[in-house]
Amino acid sequence: MKYSKEIKAGIIAIISIAVLVAGVNFLKGNSFFGGDDKYYAFFPNSGQLMVSNNVTLNGVVVGKIMDVTYVPGNPADKLVKITFSIQNSDVKLPKGTIVEIGSLDLLTKGILIQVPSDISNGNYKPGETLPGRLSVDMMSQVKSYADPISQRLQAMMSSIDKMVVSLSAFWDEKATSEIEGSLKQVKITIEKLGNVAQELEGFVAEEKVHFGRIMNNVESITTNLKKSNDQITAIIGNTKKISDDLVTADFKAVILNAETTLKKLNNVLSEVETGRGTVGKLLNDEKLYTELVETNNELQNLASDLQLHPERYIHFSVFGAKTKGVPLSGNEEKKLRKILDTIPE
Numbered sequence: 001m002k003y004s005k006e007i008k009a010g011i012i013a014i015i016s017i018a019v020l021v022a023g024v025n026f027l028k029g030n031s032f033f034g035g036d037d038k039y040y041a042f043f044p045n046s047g048q049l050m051v052s053n054n055v056t057l058n059g060v061v062v063g064k065i066m067d068v069t070y071v072p073g074n075p076a077d078k079l080v081k082i083t084f085s086i087q088n089s090d091v092k093l094p095k096g097t098i099v100e101i102g103s104l105d106l107l108t109k110g111i112l113i114q115v116p117s118d119i120s121n122g123n124y125k126p127g128e129t130l131p132g133r134l135s136v137d138m139m140s141q142v143k144s145y146a147d148p149i150s151q152r153l154q155a156m157m158s159s160i161d162k163m164v165v166s167l168s169a170f171w172d173e174k175a176t177s178e179i180e181g182s183l184k185q186v187k188i189t190i191e192k193l194g195n196v197a198q199e200l201e202g203f204v205a206e207e208k209v210h211f212g213r214i215m216n217n218v219e220s221i222t223t224n225l226k227k228s229n230d231q232i233t234a235i236i237g238n239t240k241k242i243s244d245d246l247v248t249a250d251f252k253a254v255i256l257n258a259e260t261t262l263k264k265l266n267n268v269l270s271e272v273e274t275g276r277g278t279v280g281k282l283l284n285d286e287k288l289y290t291e292l293v294e295t296n297n298e299l300q301n302l303a304s305d306l307q308l309h310p311e312r313y314i315h316f317s318v319f320g321a322k323t324k325g326v327p328l329s330g331n332e333e334k335k336l337r338k339i340l341d342t343i344p345e
Helices: 005-027 138-170 173-227 229-248 251-274 277-284 286-308 330-342
Strands: 037-043 054-057 060-070 080-086 098-103 109-114 132-134
Touching: 037 098, 037 132, 054 080, 060 109, 080 098, 173 229
Parallel strands: 054 109, 098 132
Antiparallel strands: 037 080, 054 060, 060 080, 098 109
């Protein structure tokens, strides 16, 4: 069957028109063959969105921007109406979903769909309006970070400028000479430190030998201790026995006896202090003390006189002769001689 050229041209024109409509549809953001779900959202401004920009869900492209319209009669937060499509029929927008205008990458703007965690409240139907918001773009974030830094840099540059002016005023020939002198002193100090380091090195070398001898002595001591281990064990055993004896000793009775003795001694000292008793009277009676001193002096005088003139007190019989004096018996004479022998000359 043959077709005429006119029919062929008509068919080609129809196909071309269909392809053109589908292409225009596609460029507008619809699917190639149409039939996408449309939704709406309002924003205070367009955020530089353009028709055919992508709509993403968790980073995946699920639709396109179909229309960006300015609505002058709406409130300030709803001046721009965005129409977008969802091309994937499996994607549903649950209640609570938020449409956000933001940056998809470094250069491209688009819509980011934020789905809530609770999806039990049902889904939006095609043609309904979703709540929208503007995210802070990258340039605004960079500007918010850069502005404080820029202000601090300006303040720092002003401080550096003042410091440079102060240093320029201070930096004269006198300051230069003082700095050169300081550098010379630093050089001299470093040289002295080097000499001290050398001396320390020699000292360490000498003390290393001494330390070796000390370690040898320590090793000898530990060897002797090891050999005397049995004796040390016996000493420790004796010490333990002594400590056990001390633990089991009746310290309470000893303390009570000591306390009783101290009480008695305190009573005696109290009597002595108050002049009671024999010892107290001896210590506190001045008259008795004086009489004792006088008696002692008289006894000394009597003893001296006995040594010089015994014939005045003792009756001696020498060759039948008689000497005047007090007659004494034999026992009394012996006692008197013993007393005289005990008296110091």
